[in-house]
Amino acid sequence: MLGFALEWPDAPDWRLVRRDAVRIMLGKCPNATPAAQLGPHNWFAYLDTDSVDKLHAELAAKNAVILQTPADKSYGMRELVIATPDGHRIVFGQQITKR
Numbered sequence: 001m002l003g004f005a006l007e008w009p010d011a012p013d014w015r016l017v018r019r020d021a022v023r024i025m026l027g028k029c030p031n032a033t034p035a036a037q038l039g040p041h042n043w044f045a046y047l048d049t050d051s052v053d054k055l056h057a058e059l060a061a062k063n064a065v066i067l068q069t070p071a072d073k074s075y076g077m078r079e080l081v082i083a084t085p086d087g088h089r090i091v092f093g094q095q096i097t098k099r
Contacts, residue, residue, distance in 0.1 A: 001062045002082075002090075022047060036087025044088035052078045052094040072096060 004017035004024070015026045024045065035042040049055050052070045059082060060066060067089060068081035077093040084090065 001059070001064055003058070034087060035084070038087070042087055042089050044084065044090050046091045046093060049092045049094055052080045052092055055092055056080050 002019065004019045004022075006015060007018055007023075008014060008016040013028045017024050017026065035044070056066070056070050059080075065083040065085075066080070067083050068079065070078055070080050072078050076096055078096045079094075080092045082090050082092075
């Protein structure tokens with residue numbers, strides 16, 4: 001749904017995915033507390049993007065779980081927050097000029 005391609009399909013506990021210049025290593029932790037139960041501690045990643053709004057349109061069209069639509073923050077970022085199926089939050093940010 002996020003447009004990443006799987007690069008390590010045969011690894012036993014880890015997967016490497018890529019989208020453009022972004023690579024993310026994902027691990028399997030069967031004995032850890034599920035992300036959905038971690039509340040505000042379930043943040044997984046903060047990724048910079050050139051267009052939060054364009055990415056939002058792409059992900060919304062794919063029915064992604066969107067926790068926060070694009071919003072300008074006081075610290076100069078425009079952010080979009082989504083959730084993975086297991087409950088991790090991923091934030092996509094785009095730098096904006098302060099008003």
